[in-house]
Amino acid sequence: MLDFGILFPALLNGLTTGAVYALVALGLTLIYGVLHIINFAHGASLMLALYAVYLLKEKLGIDPYLALVAVVPGMFALGYLLQRVVINRASHGKDENILLVTLGLAIVMENLALLAFKSDTRTIETAYTLSTVAIGPATIALPKLISFAGALVVSALLMLLMARTDLGRAIRAVAREKQGARLMGIDVDHVYAMSFGIGLACLGAAACFLLPAYYVNPQVGSGFVLVAFTIVVLGGMGSFAGALVGGLLVGVVESLGGLYFGESLGQIGIFALFIAVLLFRPQGLFGARA
Secondary structure (H helix, E strand, C coil), rough: CCCCCHHHHHHHHHHHHHHHHHHHHHHHHHHHHHCCCCCCCCHHHHHHHHHHHHHHHHHHCCCCCCCCCHHHHHHHHHHHHHHHHHHHHHHCCCCCHHHHHHHHHHHHHHHHHHHHCCCECCCCCCCCCCCCEEEECCCEEEEHHHHHHHHHHHHHHHHHHHHCCCCCCCCHHHHHCCHHHHCCCCCHHHHHHHHHHHHHHHHHHHHHHHHHHCCCCCCHHHHHHHHHHHHHHHHCCCCCCHHHHHHHHHHHHHHHHHHHHHHHHCCCCHHHHHHHHHCCCCCCCCCCCC
């Protein structure tokens, strides 16, 4: 039995990691909830956002947190165009087509990154990279604490947008009944593109919060997309609250799993939790029963 002085730092570390996981999963669950497609290019899109933050820091000296004002709109524009030009054209045929298209996009993005940056793992250094903050018996890296707060703020803003704005109401209407929304005068194709853009904008924010304490290489998105898919199913497909709670839960389980079984085996707990939820609540923690 571990004492509180060891358990509390692991719990705190898990929450900070889980908040960023949740932000990545929120984008994925928004795209699934509205467009009803599984975006296999989600991880590769996160990788592109991480490289954008990296280049802004290394070439122009822009702090990763200040890069939010450029990377988030940039990722939104990329998502909007991808949906309009590529995804929308492939979404009128068989369901398999859209899966292959998003998988193909992921392969193209990763190979372009490999061509441009080789397979080297890159990190950045800032004045606060090694700074720490003491919280009770725990000492936590300042970038992780900022990423935790930032991810929660962005998640709250996204939920406010969905609940209180005309765009949010239009997105929820299209997600629930596409034909009915169209009859009410809602431009469904525009809502689809806006939803895809917002989903990728979440990745832009996640990249800005991640990079001061993380790394980037062409394969970095693969690990995140696997965890994000797990969170989306765990929380309930299309549920924002489920993605947020699921992300925090997965972060804590991963951290505690690493504490008990070693860092390399930390993710065993995630998949044990995932299987348990599927067995006892297959619709996910916040999902509606069919």
